[in-house]
Amino acid sequence: MTSLSFDIAHLLAGGLVLVSFMMLYQDRLSALINVYALHALVLTLSVAWQAQVQHAPHLYVTAAIALGFKAVVIPLVLHRIVRRLGIHRDIETVVGIGPTMLAGMGLVALSMVVILRITPEADPLAREDLSFALSVLLLGLLVMVTRRNAVSQVIGFMSLENGLILAATGARGMPLVVEISVAFSIVIAFIVIGIFLFRIRERFDTVDVGALDSFRGERR
Amino acid sequence: MATIDVSFFLWGVAGLLIVAVAAVALGRSAAASNLVYTATFVLSAAMLVMLGLHLISAPGTVLKTTLPIGLPWIGASFKLDSLSALFLGVVNFGGAMASLYGLGYGRHEEAPHRVLPFFAAFLACMNLVVLADDAFAFLLSWEFMSLASWALVVSHHRSQASLRAGFIYLVMASFGTLSLLLAFGLLAGPAGGYGFDTIRDMPHGPMVVAIVFVLMLLGAGSKAGLVPLHVWLPLAHPAAPSHVSALMSGVMTKVAIYGFIRVVFDLLGEPAWWSSAVLIMLGGITAALGILYALMETDLKRLLACSTIENIGVIFVSLGLALAFRSGGMGLAAALAFTAALFHILNHSVFKSLLFFGAGAVINATGERDMEKLGGLIHRMPYTSFAFLIGCVAISALPPLNGFVSEWLTFQAILQSPELPQWGLKIIVPAVGGLLALSAALAAACFVRAFGITFLGRARSDVAAKAGEVDRFSLLAMFVLAALCLAAGILPGFVIDGLAPVTHAFVGGSLPSQAHLPWLTIAPIAETRSSYNGLLVFLFIAIAGWGAAFAVHNFASRRVRRSAAWDCGFPDPRPQTQYSASSFAQPVRRVFGSLVFRARETVDMPPPGDLRAARLTIEVRDLAWDWIYTPISVGIAFAAVRLNRLQFLTIRQYLSLVFLALVTLLLVLALWT
Numbered sequence: 001m002t003s004l005s006f007d008i009a010h011l012l013a014g015g016l017v018l019v020s021f022m023m024l025y026q027d028r029l030s031a032l033i034n035v036y037a038l039h040a041l042v043l044t045l046s047v048a049w050q051a052q053v054q055h056a057p058h059l060y061v062t063a064a065i066a067l068g069f070k071a072v073v074i075p076l077v078l079h080r081i082v083r084r085l086g087i088h089r090d091i092e093t094v095v096g097i098g099p100t101m102l103a104g105m106g107l108v109a110l111s112m113v114v115i116l117r118i119t120p121e122a123d124p125l126a127r128e129d130l131s132f133a134l135s136v137l138l139l140g141l142l143v144m145v146t147r148r149n150a151v152s153q154v155i156g157f158m159s160l161e162n163g164l165i166l167a168a169t170g171a172r173g174m175p176l177v178v179e180i181s182v183a184f185s186i187v188i189a190f191i192v193i194g195i196f197l198f199r200i201r202e203r204f205d206t207v208d209v210g211a212l213d214s215f216r217g218e219r220r
Numbered sequence: 221m222a223t224i225d226v227s228f229f230l231w232g233v234a235g236l237l238i239v240a241v242a243a244v245a246l247g248r249s250a251a252a253s254n255l256v257y258t259a260t261f262v263l264s265a266a267m268l269v270m271l272g273l274h275l276i277s278a279p280g281t282v283l284k285t286t287l288p289i290g291l292p293w294i295g296a297s298f299k300l301d302s303l304s305a306l307f308l309g310v311v312n313f314g315g316a317m318a319s320l321y322g323l324g325y326g327r328h329e330e331a332p333h334r335v336l337p338f339f340a341a342f343l344a345c346m347n348l349v350v351l352a353d354d355a356f357a358f359l360l361s362w363e364f365m366s367l368a369s370w371a372l373v374v375s376h377h378r379s380q381a382s383l384r385a386g387f388i389y390l391v392m393a394s395f396g397t398l399s400l401l402l403a404f405g406l407l408a409g410p411a412g413g414y415g416f417d418t419i420r421d422m423p424h425g426p427m428v429v430a431i432v433f434v435l436m437l438l439g440a441g442s443k444a445g446l447v448p449l450h451v452w453l454p455l456a457h458p459a460a461p462s463h464v465s466a467l468m469s470g471v472m473t474k475v476a477i478y479g480f481i482r483v484v485f486d487l488l489g490e491p492a493w494w495s496s497a498v499l500i501m502l503g504g505i506t507a508a509l510g511i512l513y514a515l516m517e518t519d520l521k522r523l524l525a526c527s528t529i530e531n532i533g534v535i536f537v538s539l540g541l542a543l544a545f546r547s548g549g550m551g552l553a554a555a556l557a558f559t560a561a562l563f564h565i566l567n568h569s570v571f572k573s574l575l576f577f578g579a580g581a582v583i584n585a586t587g588e589r590d591m592e593k594l595g596g597l598i599h600r601m602p603y604t605s606f607a608f609l610i611g612c613v614a615i616s617a618l619p620p621l622n623g624f625v626s627e628w629l630t631f632q633a634i635l636q637s638p639e640l641p642q643w644g645l646k647i648i649v650p651a652v653g654g655l656l657a658l659s660a661a662l663a664a665a666c667f668v669r670a671f672g673i674t675f676l677g678r679a680r681s682d683v684a685a686k687a688g689e690v691d692r693f694s695l696l697a698m699f700v701l702a703a704l705c706l707a708a709g710i711l712p713g714f715v716i717d718g719l720a721p722v723t724h725a726f727v728g729g730s731l732p733s734q735a736h737l738p739w740l741t742i743a744p745i746a747e748t749r750s751s752y753n754g755l756l757v758f759l760f761i762a763i764a765g766w767g768a769a770f771a772v773h774n775f776a777s778r779r780v781r782r783s784a785a786w787d788c789g790f791p792d793p794r795p796q797t798q799y800s801a802s803s804f805a806q807p808v809r810r811v812f813g814s815l816v817f818r819a820r821e822t823v824d825m826p827p828p829g830d831l832r833a834a835r836l837t838i839e840v841r842d843l844a845w846d847w848i849y850t851p852i853s854v855g856i857a858f859a860a861v862r863l864n865r866l867q868f869l870t871i872r873q874y875l876s877l878v879f880l881a882l883v884t885l886l887l888v889l890a891l892w893t
Contacts, residue, residue: 094872110883113890141879145872153875 005053006124012046013132016166017108020139023159024100029087029151033078036155040070043162050169059169066165074158074190082151095146107138129170136163148208150200154193224274226285226300229308229351232267236260236344243336253326256336260343261319267347268312271305280721284353291356297415299353302721303486306562307350307478310569314471315343317697318463321577324693325463328584334375335461342368342467346475355404355414362400362479366393366443369472372464373456385455392442392452399439400479403432407487419487429488433495436483437502443476445529446536447506448844453529454513458521458589462580465521469528470573474565477535484543485726493547493642499540500645504652507533507659512816514666515808516840518801519589520579523670524572527615530659531568534630535561537652541633542727544645551729553636556744558723559716559731560629566715567622567708571614574701578608581694582674585687591673591801593681600687605675607698612667614705617660620758622708625715625742627660628752632744662808669804678795710754713742802838809838817841 019039026032044067051059115131140160144153239259246252274283283300290296300308322339329335345368348361370393374386406428407419424432442449457468484491510529517523538561545554581604582597583589598605614621617628634656637649679685689695708715713734720730734742743751813819817840824835869877 107883110886110890114886117890138883141875141882145876145879148872 005049009046009049009053010128012042012049013129013166013170015042016046016162017132017135017139020136020143020159021101021104023143023155024104024139024146025097027097028089029082029149030079030089032152032155033075033082036078036159037071037075039159039162040066040074043165044071046166047169062165062169066162070158070162078151078155085151087149087151094148100142100146104139104142107142108135111135111138126170130167133163133167133170136160136166139163150193150208154190157193158190224270224277224283226283226298226351228270229267229300229347230285230287230298232263232270233344233347233351235263236340236347239263240337240340240344243333243340246333246336248333252336253329253332254323256340257319257322257326260340261316261323264312264315264319264343268309268316271308271312274300275305290360294354294356294414296357296360297353298348298351298357299416300351302725303478303481304350306566306719306722307474308347310474310566311343311346311350311471314467314569314573315346317573317577317701318467320700321466321580321694321697322463324691324695324697325461325577325580325584327691329461331375334377335372335464338368338371338375339464342372342464346467346471349475350478353416355408355416355419358479359397359400359404363397365472365475366390366397369456369460369464369468372460372468374459375461375464376459379459381455382459385452385459389452389456392449396439396442396449399435399442403435403439403483406432406435407483416482416487424489426492429491430495432488433484433491436480436488437498440476440480440483441502441536444473444480444532444536445506445510446502446532447509447529448848450506450510450529451842451844451849454517454522454525457525457528458519462521462576462583465525465580466573466576469525469576470569473528473532474569477532477539477565481539481726484539485546490547491543493544493645496540496544496547497642497645497648499543500537500648500652503533503536503538503540504655505533506530506536508655508662509533509816511659511662511666512808512812513842515662515669515805516813516817516819518591520582520591520594520670520674521576521589523591523666524575524579527663527666528568528572530663531564531572531615533659534627534656535564535568537656538564538630538633541630541637541649544640544642544649545633545636546727548640548642550636550639551727552731552745553633553639554727555720555723555729555731556629556636557633558727559719559744560626560633562719562722563622563629563712563715564626567614567626567705570701570704570708571611571623574607574611574698574705575615577694577698577701578604578611581690581698582687584690584694586681586683588681588683591670594674594679594684595677595795595798596675596679596684597687598675600685601675601689603695604690604698605671607695607702608675609671610702610705612671614709616664616667618664619752620706620709620754620761622705622712625709625712625752625754627656629744630656632750635750636745665808669801673799673801673804677798680795680798680800706758710758711740712752712754713737713740716742716744809840813840816843818843818846 016039019035019042023032023035023039026035044063047059047063047066051057051063111134112131115127115134119127119130137160140156140158140163143156143159145156147153147156239256242259243252243256246255274281280302284297285299286295286297288295318339326332326335342365345361345365349358349365352358352361370386370390373389374382376382377386404414404419407422407424408414409422409424413419413422437446438449442452445453457465460468484495507530510526510531510533514523514526514530517526538557541557542554542561545551545557579589581601582594585597585601585604586594588594610621614623617623617626631653634649634653637653638646640646640649679687716731716734720733724730731744734744737743737747737751739753740755741747741751741753743749809817809819819841820839822837822839824837826832826834866877
């Protein structure tokens with residue numbers, strides 16, 4: 001592998017981590033969805049580059065799926081949902097932006113340390129890729145934990161899945177079937193969660209999960 | 221004659237399982253009890269006969285087979301070697317006798333459909349445990365054995381005590397199986413070789429050996445009733461119907477010891493010397509405490525269950541000695557100790573079954589387990605009391621019965637201890653010998669008490685006064701066992717020779733052949749050192765006893781005088797003024813009880829003029845409960861209350877928990893050097 005292709009792969013994966021940080025920074029839902037679309041776009045580029053570098057044409061299919069579904073369809077649907085629910089201007093972080101960003105940096109450092117320590121003999125491309133993927137995954141989880149709105153938790157979940165795809169494409173010889181099945185399960189999860197969102201909304205007039213807690217008689 | 225295969229025994233086990241299923245189908249029908257006990261008797265006896273034929277026709281051969289059941293591609297392998305054969309004999313003999321007894325006793329069972337299926341399944345599982353040749357088959361049969369016996373313990377499910385006993389038993393049994401599971405996991409190593417052959421051939425590091433030894437002590441010891449893991453035993457064994465109590469006390473504890481011997485003596489290689497010291501000390505403590513518990517009991521079956529703890533202690537002392545001698549390279553002494561252990565295993569399975577059968581007969585006749593309400597049964601149940609007396613003499617280790625021989629062999633092994641290389645053992649073993657001597661004496665006192673209070677004196681209750689002799693099947697089972705006690709006591713040489721292949725295979729030495737010695741003498745080490753002749757002792761006792769009886773009857777005055785019994789000068793005709801079980805135990809309780817049981821006597825004496833009765837209240841505590849089990853259960857309850865909050869978190873808190881767990885694991889990975 002030439003050093004240029006390695007650097008570009010590195011750049012794209014690093015870009016994905018950066019977009020994850022942008023996601024942490026957003027406190028409005030519409031902006032969050034836009035950043036998620038960007039996240040999917042960067043993922044598409046990264047996967048396509050991997051396809052180019054690894055001479056693995058089936059990865060182009062993955063890239064196409066990512067572009068079609070994640071960068072276009074899902075953000076559009078989410079925008080519609082948010083607009084119909086009328087929550088596109090909600091400010092809905094639980095923890096302040098500053099501490100969240102600090103925690104995110106800590107997580108990225110942690111995943112770097114872990115992956116670089118446990119895979120000294122691995123292919124350098126896969127190695128870097130894995131550590132970035134783990135960062136994206138942890139940041140996605142962090143988004144889920146620090147938001148109180150169900151929609152943004154869905155977005156956190158989807159970005160987590162992007163991290164998985166990044167890890168999968170970094171490893172050579174990942175069969176397409178696996179990727180497609182992962183993609184499908186995510187779509188199904190998305191549908192289910194979407195349905196639940198509306199059910200929750202119907203019942204409680206809000207998608208703030210705190211309403212569920214107060215319904216159960218918990219203190220907020 | 222066709223060669224005998226392991227598959228024959230497996231067919232027998234399958235037959236027992238079919239009987240279990242059939243018993244479910246038969247349900248509460250009247251014939252079920254007879255049919256099932258006949259079937260289990262025939263199957264057990266057939267297996268016993270085939271085992272005998274195998275041992276005679278092809279001694280020393282090892283049979284193996286693998287069944288395509290269980291784990292895929294591995295199957296379940298079974299093996300019959302000398303040790304398995306011995307225990308297979310114990311299991312099936314006990315099973316046959318319990319079935320025979322059940323033919324009579326089972327008629328009085330109020331809920332036979334709760335007993336019969338599990339009885340057959342219990343027998344089948346015990347057979348499988350001793351035949352198993354891989355960890356999977358062993359653990360599976362072990363666990364099913366526990367479950368079947370648990371079902372038998374709670375068969376009288378309406379009584380609160382049974383349910384509590386069943387619960388404690390289930391907890392202890394799961395704990396024991398968990399220990400065994402971990403032990404076999406360690407033995408199998410990272411490669412996962414679960415066959416016993418693979419485990420045996422694999423080298424084990426000293427750390428693994430030590431941990432596995434401790435785990436086996438916990439796992440097999442909890443099933444066998446080693447102090448302080450004994451607490452379930454006096455509760456669970458008596459709660460089952462009496463023939464099942466006999467099986468649990470007489471046979472299942474032996475199966476537990478089989479598991480211990482199989483792993484520690486066979487699979488583990490060479491444990492460090494301290495493990496034998498641990499074994500010897502625990503055995504000594506178990507023996508002394510067990511018999512002290514028994515002395516405090518007034519419930520006949522609980523007394524017998526507690527005395528099982530004592531005998532398990534004796535067996536573990538012998539096993540520890542065998543381990544110590546074996547690692548010290550003293551083949552003959554190791555063989556002596558191992559023979560003592562195996563002989564005592566055989567003996568205990570025989571006389572403990574006999575005693576439980578006797579207790580069951582008493583319960584059948586009177587409906588009463590409390591010795592304070594019995595008495596005088598020797599007039600109403602002469603045959604039962606005779607058989608029970610034989611059992612009492614045997615378990616008290618009096619010559620010429622079998623209990624004496626095995627305890628004598630144990631003491632002979634203890635006397636070999638000064639030749640051990642380790643100073644620690646040189647000091648510990650004689651001390652434990654003292655403990656064993658104490659427990660032997662206490663056992664004699666305990667069974668004098670058990671027999672005397674139950675069968676002698678005057679009836680302490682109406683039911684005891686109206687009792688009648690039990691049925692023929694029960695008597696037959698008891699007399700077969702009593703005859704065996706006598707036979708093994710008079711002819712111990714044959715038993716010792718029969719055990720030689722096992723000792724040769726497991727401790728690498730065997731005692732000199734005893735059968736050729738003149739007059740059926742046994743001399744385990746050398747004739748100059750010590751020897752015992754059961755036949756001579758028996759003849760002497762018989763002649764002396766007969767002579768004395770003859771003299772009394774022929775030369776003494778023939779005038780018969782009847783007068784009131786001496787009762788401290790207060791002629792009170794009520795039987796309650798007799799010596800009672802508690803009063804018999806009082807001296808021992810005064811001497812040992814304040815230390816071992818925190819026993820406290822409070823006397824409530826009404827002031828003069830007050831007409832209420834005086835009361836003597838005795839409080840006896842089991843320190844194992846106070847020091848070990850109560851703190852554990854309090855801790856668990858505390859933690860459960862604290863952790864209950866985890867059931868009521870919000871979605872985001874659950875997510876955060878998962879997230880924190882993930883980050884913590886990653887941190888551990890990052891910081892791990």
